[in-house]
Amino acid sequence: xxxxxxxxxxxxxxxxxxxxxxxxxxxxxxxxxxxxxxxxxxxxxxxxxxxxxxxxxxxxxxxxxxxxxxxxxxxxxxxxxxxxxxxxxxxxxxxxxxxxxxxxxxxxxxxxxxxxxxxxxxxxxxxxxxxxxxxxxxxxxxxxxxxxxxxxxxxxxxxxxxxx
Amino acid sequence: xxxxxxxxxxxxxxxxxxxxxxxxxxxxxxxxxxxxxxxxxxxxxxxxxxxxxxxxxxxxxxxxxxxxxxxxxxxxx
Numbered sequence: 001x002x003x004x005x006x007x008x009x010x011x012x013x014x015x016x017x018x019x020x021x022x023x024x025x026x027x028x029x030x031x032x033x034x035x036x037x038x039x040x041x042x043x044x045x046x047x048x049x050x051x052x053x054x055x056x057x058x059x060x061x062x063x064x065x066x067x068x069x070x071x072x073x074x075x076x077x078x079x080x081x082x083x084x085x086x087x088x089x090x091x092x093x094x095x096x097x098x099x100x101x102x103x104x105x106x107x108x109x110x111x112x113x114x115x116x117x118x119x120x121x122x123x124x125x126x127x128x129x130x131x132x133x134x135x136x137x138x139x140x141x142x143x144x145x146x147x148x149x150x151x152x153x154x155x156x157x158x159x160x161x162x163x164x
Numbered sequence: 165x166x167x168x169x170x171x172x173x174x175x176x177x178x179x180x181x182x183x184x185x186x187x188x189x190x191x192x193x194x195x196x197x198x199x200x201x202x203x204x205x206x207x208x209x210x211x212x213x214x215x216x217x218x219x220x221x222x223x224x225x226x227x228x229x230x231x232x233x234x235x236x237x238x239x240x241x
Contacts, residue, residue, distance in 0.1 A: 158215075159216070162208060164209045164214050164217050
């Protein structure tokens with residue numbers, strides 16, 4: 001299977017990310033209208049906080065998708081070890097960690113909302129929020145490691161190019 | 165005492181290729197063609213921007229210029 005270059009896995013993933021980006025923008029745009037129309041119906045302050053948190057994580061995810069599109073675009077052009085990719089990976093891991101922290105806060109807000117109530121839904125939702133938080137935090141740490149490996153790879157590539 | 169070269173440090177090894185080319189009355193393009201490397205790569209070597217030189221390249225340069233590695237490479241602290 002061809003991974004790099006034109007008509008490869010990289011170009012297929014790039015197209016998928018483009019569709020994902022358009023869908024996310026659509027959902028976030030619709031979300032603004034829905035929230036603005038139903039803001040007063042949502043009585044609890046915790047629900048407002050939850051919506052803001054989830055919305056913010058959605059916007060940050062958009063940034064991540066754009067950066068990943070940039071990375072796969074450079075892989076499509078076979079520009080693998082590029083300094084621009086390091087910047088993109090840096091932005092991606094920062095975004096991933098921020099989303100992870102946001103979801104930790106979201107799970108705390110959910111638990112706080114459900115405190116004193118017998119409904120198990122709050123605890124299930126909080127559990128899923130923690131899972132999402134862990135996934136993003138681990139993904140962020142993985143990207144940090146990948147960024148360092150990438151930096152070394154570019155250093156070795158430049159040294160090799162300057163070996164006459 | 166750690167004498168390992170650190171990235172970003174000024175390299176004390178100087179490549180005196182220009183001197184040898186002038187002595188042998190040869191141009192850079194001629195030398196590049198003789199030893200089979202691009203002019204751009206030869207320029208990297210001449211301007212001390214190179215990080216390393218292969219023995220095979222050094223061998224070819226010495227053969228083309230009829231000299232020893234010591235005539236081309238100098239250590240100046």
